[in-house]
Amino acid sequence: MNSIFTSIRRTPYQSMASFLILFFTLFLSLFFFSLISFFHGILGYVETKPQVTIYFQTETREADISRIKRDIENTGKVASATYMSKESALEIYQDLNRDNPLLLEMVSADILPPSLEVYTTRPEYLQDIATFASGQNIVDEVVFQRDVVDKIVSVTNTMRLISISILVVLILVSFMVLMTTSAFKIALKKEEIQLLRLIGASRFYVRAPFLNEGVFFGFVSGTAAFSIFYGVFFYFRSFFDSYLLGISELPFFGLEAYNLYVWPPTAEYIGLSYLMTITFGISIAYVGTFLATSKYIGD
């Protein structure tokens, strides 16, 4: 540890450059990781919602809706179909807008359409059900939930692609900076390295202080990136709370069994984020320093 602090003291600017580039890379990695995890959570959430909602004309009789419900159930492609009367729809509306009396005054059960919320057994049946429902003359509108899912999938994929591209560039820049700063530090200790090699130090023995320093920077940068990211996150927690009103929980890549929830973030999820950030930081720093020492410390 002493040798690491001595080295930092002797090369403060190079050390700062290593720290900052790693910090920047890890902070953005954590940001993108959280964002993609969040969108996956949203995707999972949307997929558990009614996948096809069939809205009927307001004057449609319940008997006609029941007939269509039976026809849909008889296709064998439906897990469940739930009838939502005008009154039930009004109750839900009133519940959602109970803090806004003006909106409540303006709406009565008569203007809300009755609907059927249909879950299919497999996603590919959604289109069949939607097509069948659209062909009925008493149906006013079919909201095909798959469209929303497809949009989220598309956004998530685009985001993943952008994130990976940015991270690849950042990782390459990190390697370059780490290699350059390590090369500078190696040059400063050239005499000592030559002497160590002549008195029988193995290559690993000579490399070890540089690698240790790299690991130290990876750990410190990762911890700093994590602390600042979650500091900002919790500072804006109330904003996210209001934005995600009605969404009780978003699982992390379907790993809810391990208490891994992106929203609200569980201790397990935060712990995993920290572990991943410092592992990633240490790996980048170790590989960057390893490449530099391989190149600049000879026999």
Add this chain to the structure above:
Amino acid sequence: MITFDNVSMHYNSGVSALEDVSFEIKDGDFVFLVGPSGAGKTTILRLILRELTPSTGTVAVDEFVPSEKSFKDIHKLRRSMGVIFQDFKILPDKNVRENISMSLKVSGYSNQYIKEEVERALELVGLPEKMEMFPMQLSAGEQQRVAIARAIVGERKIILADEPTGNLDPKTSWEIMKIFKKLEKTKTIILATHNADIVNSMQRRVIVMKGGKLAKDMKKGGYDF
């Protein structure tokens, strides 16, 4: 035992440093390497240390064959030797104890052993009271003694010294040679030098190099080329 068998060394620049050199140095020998500048003395030391590999021929040091291109145990070979340089190569930011103990640390000795060995070596070179001093606080002769202490600690059986008295006044040079005399009972010593007085008065084996060739190999010789 160190063996040179028909060793030649040609640099890429076309310069020929050694030409077909063969000799043997037995364990416990004290050998002077003499000759004019550029005769190949330092090249011989560097070949033993495996800082260089010969163009042709074989260099063997005990069980090691450092002349092989694929030789991997460089650090093990070097841990069996101590090296002393004309310019001492003492690290200025480390004190005497740290400079000497680094020679043992690289071999992975325990702290207790390192402490005892450093004290023993400093006693041998006559600097027990300077253990915590930094090189800047030492004279040239004292710095060279530190370098010798660093070369003899642990289980280093061979001492390679490249002009160890080259930067020292005659009186200090003799003090350094007295240390080598003390060491010759337990170590193999190969000492490259231009100091005729020392070679002539010590009357040890002398290998004379001239233009990269072995000119003479005398059992008890003087400075003669």
